[in-house]
Amino acid sequence: MDNSPVVAQADASLANYTQENIHLVESAVGLNSPPKEKIGSDFDSRMMLRCLELARRALGRTSPNPLVGAVIVKDGEIVGEGFHPRAGEPHAEVFALRAAGDRARGATIYVSLEPCNHYGRTPPCSEGLIQAGVAKVVVGMVDPNPLVAGGGIARLRAAGIEVLVGVEEEACHQLNEAFVHRILYKRPLGILKYAMTLDGKIATTSGHSAWVTSQEARSEVHQLRAACDAIIVGGNTVRQDNPYLTTRQVEAHKPLRVVMSRHLNLPENAHLWQTADAPTLVLTEKGANPDFQELLLKQGVEVVELTSLTPDKAMAYLYERGFCSVLWECGGTLAASAIAQGAVQKVLAFIAPKIIGGSIAPTPVGDLGFTTMTEALSLERVRWRVVGSDCLVEGYFPKKANSQ
Numbered sequence: 001m002d003n004s005p006v007v008a009q010a011d012a013s014l015a016n017y018t019q020e021n022i023h024l025v026e027s028a029v030g031l032n033s034p035p036k037e038k039i040g041s042d043f044d045s046r047m048m049l050r051c052l053e054l055a056r057r058a059l060g061r062t063s064p065n066p067l068v069g070a071v072i073v074k075d076g077e078i079v080g081e082g083f084h085p086r087a088g089e090p091h092a093e094v095f096a097l098r099a100a101g102d103r104a105r106g107a108t109i110y111v112s113l114e115p116c117n118h119y120g121r122t123p124p125c126s127e128g129l130i131q132a133g134v135a136k137v138v139v140g141m142v143d144p145n146p147l148v149a150g151g152g153i154a155r156l157r158a159a160g161i162e163v164l165v166g167v168e169e170e171a172c173h174q175l176n177e178a179f180v181h182r183i184l185y186k187r188p189l190g191i192l193k194y195a196m197t198l199d200g201k202i203a204t205t206s207g208h209s210a211w212v213t214s215q216e217a218r219s220e221v222h223q224l225r226a227a228c229d230a231i232i233v234g235g236n237t238v239r240q241d242n243p244y245l246t247t248r249q250v251e252a253h254k255p256l257r258v259v260m261s262r263h264l265n266l267p268e269n270a271h272l273w274q275t276a277d278a279p280t281l282v283l284t285e286k287g288a289n290p291d292f293q294e295l296l297l298k299q300g301v302e303v304v305e306l307t308s309l310t311p312d313k314a315m316a317y318l319y320e321r322g323f324c325s326v327l328w329e330c331g332g333t334l335a336a337s338a339i340a341q342g343a344v345q346k347v348l349a350f351i352a353p354k355i356i357g358g359s360i361a362p363t364p365v366g367d368l369g370f371t372t373m374t375e376a377l378s379l380e381r382v383r384w385r386v387v388g389s390d391c392l393v394e395g396y397f398p399k400k401a402n403s404q
């Protein structure tokens with residue numbers, strides 16, 4: 001079995017990914033490739049799944065870095081574990097090596113992402129593993145970061161260490177889909193989430209929307225928010241729904257709440273500015289409503305003026321801030337414009353078994369300008385499951401129709 005899916009072999013100059021080489025990188029990290037035969041033993045799989053469990057402890061807190069977990073095994077026993085807690089702090093491998101101490105010599109380390117091979121905020125893990133004398137490295141997926149991109153695997157192999165790549169690769173990729181998207185497309189992964197009735201409405205004709213879905217679906221949304229870096233809404237949602245956009249779990253990560261508003265014609269007493277327990281950012285255009293800007297600043301809300309406020313400009317700005325994932329929880333008009341501009345890659349639709357009717361009751365996605373069914377955007381990799389009394393449908397826009 002060829003077990004060397006090294007990105008660097010796919011293209012020599014990956015510092016800037018282009019449309020031409022992106023698909024090579026995607027297949028090297030385990031995306032868009034046909035199902036592969038299982039790599040590694042059942043024990044290897046169990047250890048890799050433990051790495052992912054550890055990695056998840058830092059959900060929402062590591063951007064722009066990935067979620068990574070590591071486990072060191074000696075004579076069939078776990079002797080060290082670790083995960084990457086946040087950017088700037090040591091990598092998962094370092095924590096696992098510290099926990100294992102001398103027992104790392106001759107041991108096998110499992111790590112959900114290829115060990116790094118560069119000096120970033122922290123030194124290269126490849127060298128740390130070589131110095132610690134590990135005998136074998138089992139990798140979940142290749143790191144798409146052009147500074148690593150197979151170099152970590154190559155360095156370990158050059159030092160005589162056995163390296164196995166691709167154990168539970170799909171699960172590893174799933175956990176870091178936002179990090180991979182950020183690296184490849186230089187934008188955060190955009191996730192459009194909405195809740196609608198069986199007849200496709202997000203509110204009644206009079207605008208009442210509390211609540212479309214069950215309590216179980218709403219707590220799933222809180223978990224989803226905690227795993228994202230930011231949640232975006234438009235001014236209309238603030239005016240009509242007055243949301244909190246919090247995670248409502250004490251220990252959970254609190255994503256940045258972002259409001260897009262060109263003119264800042266927003267309510268002075270919105271819940272968003274009155275709940276200081278989560279950070280809030282208002283994106284607007286140059287010179288908009290200075291008095292309101294002052295009021296927001298006094299309430300601890302950050303205001304940033306962009307030259308023109310569009311979904312893509314907002315995503316470009318959030319990319320520069322180091323974000324990997326952005327949850328669009330906006331109304332239909334902004335959702336349509338975000339989709340049209342390629343700011344949404346993934347859709348999460350909660351569907352409640354209710355019918356409210358109303359020909360002008362709002363729908364989750366406004367006008368996309370389509371006139372025929374052949375123009376419909378068909379989602380790929382679609383999955384669905386029941387959450388409480390609702391159904392959650394999840395899927396991705398096809399890349400060519402919707403990539404930056």
Ligand SMILES: Nc1nc(O)c(N)c(N[C@@H]2O[C@H](COP(=O)(O)O)[C@@H](O)[C@H]2O)n1
Pocket residue numbers: 064065066068069083084087088089090091092093111113114115116119120121122123125143145148
């Ligand atoms: N293998 C691995 N384990 C971790 O725990 C990590 N955080 C990474 N991250 C990779 O290294 C880059 C960040 O490096 P610095 O934290 O700035 O030193 C990140 O972009 C990943 O490529 N890898």
Ligand SMILES: [Zn+2]
Pocket residue numbers: 091093115116117123124125126
């Ligand atoms: Zn590292």
